[in-house]
Amino acid sequence: MTVTTLITLARPKSSTDRRRSTLLVAAVAVAGVFLLVGQRIVRVGSLDSATYSSYLTEDGLRPGVVTAAVLLAAAACALAFQALRLGTAARDRRLAALRLAGATPSQVRLIGAADAGTSGLLGGVLAGPLYFAVAAVVQSLPQVGRVLPSPAVGDLAAWPVLAVVLALVAAGAGGLLRRQLSTEPKSEPDRAAWQGRYLTIGAVGAALVALSLMPLSPILIFVQAAGVLLAASGFAPVAVAAYARRLERSGDPVRMLAGGRLLHTSRSIGRMLALLVVCGGVVGAVLAIGRDRQLSERELAASGDFIYTGLGFVALLSLFAAFAAGVAMLAGAADDLLDQRSQLAALNVFGMGASQVLRSVRIQLTGPAAVAVGAGVLIGGGLVCSLQNRVDPPADTSSVVVFVLIAAAVVGVLAGGVAALASGVLSGQVRDAVDPANLRTT
Amino acid sequence: MATAELVLGLLSAGPAHGYDVKRGHDSWFPDSRPLAFGQVYTTLGRLERDELVEVVDRASEGGPERTVYALTAKGRERLARWLAEPIEPAPGGVDEMVRKVVATIRTGEDASAYLARQRAIYLHRIRELKSAEAGGDSSSWLVRDYVALHLDADLRWLDRALDRITEQKETNR
Amino acid sequence: MTDALEIQRVEYAYSRDVALRGVSLGVDAGEIVAVTGPSGCGKSTLVHCAAGILRPQAGTVTLAGRNLAELTEAERTRVRRTQVGIVLQFGQLVPDLSLKDNVALPLLLEGHHAAAARRAALGWLERVGVAEDSEALPSELSGGQNQRAAVARALVTGPAVVFADEPTGSLDSRAGEQMMELLVASARDGGAALVIVTHDNLIAAYADREVRLRDGVVQHEVRLS
């Protein structure tokens, strides 16, 4: 296969294909920006504490900022991965047609890799200018908000390296995703098997969190965060599947449709929900710390700016991650609508119109998002409370506990509301899906 | 018509009277013309002359219908050879329907009215063949399927022919 | 005899093509009508107009005694849900739901009790011969089995007319004929008229009447029974 053939075959074909690759490029670019930020901070020497935020100038805090950058890059990567998986059904059919036309499995993988790799490279290239723009913006902030040093010459060298690395990683992921094409599983391979695996992962995470809560535990805060992430990634898909089964049994057609879809996407939805749990956790922790700080005027006077900037940044960043997860979930739902359009058009004949399908999509997104964020707030806030309790046993944290409970409910409901509003974005896709013209498609 | 070989086939299950041979034939081909007695006996006579069948029992009061015939080894071999040979495609023979359609077009008659009549009668016949449930002998559906599929082939040819004629008319106009 | 379906001088044009140029057709209760004709002659469009899925630009469609043009969208949906069953070439079952839930869906949409709807669905799955797969997903079964479930879904509401657009198009000829026998028997069983679109003469031969379209008009109409 010549290079031109490869590029022709790998290039996005339909408008949905193009939308998918735009999302992929954007996600990779954002991930690239955060990685450039991370490497810049790692390589920074000593800084003038009058110019920059103390998060950068104090050696003890710097690794925290780097970790935050890496976590955000990871969130963007999760979005990129999700974008890569979009349109799989339609694309698989096209690639299966290529297989029939005589392409070998490795050629099909190569096409998948070329497709993803091009987007990865483009994202990596865009990351450079974006990074410099972000850095310029940060420089214009007041000292307390300057968490990023001004760009260095080294960044110019790191940028192309990063672009190549991102392209290679994307190509690898793209090729890997195509591998399943040759041994395509007919449906859920084995429901019990994956749930067992996920429950184990969740249990390990929960154990880490529990260990960190023991008195005098040597486990650090990052391990605790990792524990929460593991527990959420393990338990969320299983919980989604259980919720989906309940919806399916309900006997209300709209809920059944939502349940069926959730059940068969519980793992990818679960991954996004895990991200939401972590974001909720950060918000919960921030809220609990903030609430607690308000109690002691003394500390506030001493370092209020410092603390609130930190909390603000963290909250903003977790919002970004939540946004990424939300976009991924919406994109997945849009993809499903496109993929099932002929079935949905047939349902329309039986009286399940656009409004009901949209309601079903809303059910799929709203409940899980609300619960995930609420649970996250609860977990984050709870962990902070327990920590405070340990640091200062006689202090009365009951008011903070009540506050966390209320915050969890409020933020959860808020998240659900945002999800419900956001699913309205799909009303156009829903209307296209139930169009009788789709009765002619396979 | 390979009546001789068919008779050999009818005897392959075991010795039989001429009457059994006729009955067997008619149950194998319930929708075809029945085999005449005369034809059965002349065929059996010829087969006996060629040593393809032999008389194994002849009732004393005589009468050809009391005679029991059986396959010889040579007869069995002949039957096997016949069954093994594929049929040659019919060499350019033209069916009644083709003649009619050509004549319809050449004389300027309404071809689509002819199509409607022909479809009605053929589809009706296919319908009859389908609704004749698998009663009687187990092989009769084979024959019915054969007839139905040939009627289908005729109809498809007719469709195509008239489609092309209509197209030609439209382009000529 | 009351007509199950009465189509009068129906015209339908898509943005680029005129698909129907004044088609009239009546279908008696319990009758089986085959709609045949070359590709693109308007068969699917006719069925979609007759089933109340498309609104014809001219002419009238009367389904089970209701003139569809005089109904609101909601009323039309209700007529469609209760009086129309539809079977398409690929079954078009919801891939995430079991066969049983797929068949129960029209009843559930109609507001039936979940348990009763599922019982009725199972009954129909039994009649079409896939009851043992009632918990399976469409993707776990063959095209023929899916198609059988689609027949059950079309008949579960007890419609006046079942429309089948190339229901045997994706099956081999033997499976196609079995499918057709099932459709005919099921329609009889449920007391529904059957309008079947097909390219296949052997399938059309099951009908009581053949209506042949060409370029959006009825070319001929012949009685087969």
Ligand SMILES: Nc1ncnc2c1ncn2[C@@H]1O[C@H](COP(=O)(O)OP(=O)(O)OP(=O)(O)O)[C@@H](O)[C@H]1O
């Ligand atoms: N959604 C559409 N938009 C525009 N034109 C259409 C659309 N659907 C069908 N047509 C056109 O309308 C005409 C009739 O189409 P229709 O699908 O009804 O034919 P058909 O007889 O069902 O064909 P087939 O046997 O191939 O299914 C065709 O010329 C077709 O190109």
Ligand SMILES: [Mg+2]
């Ligand atoms: Mg069609």
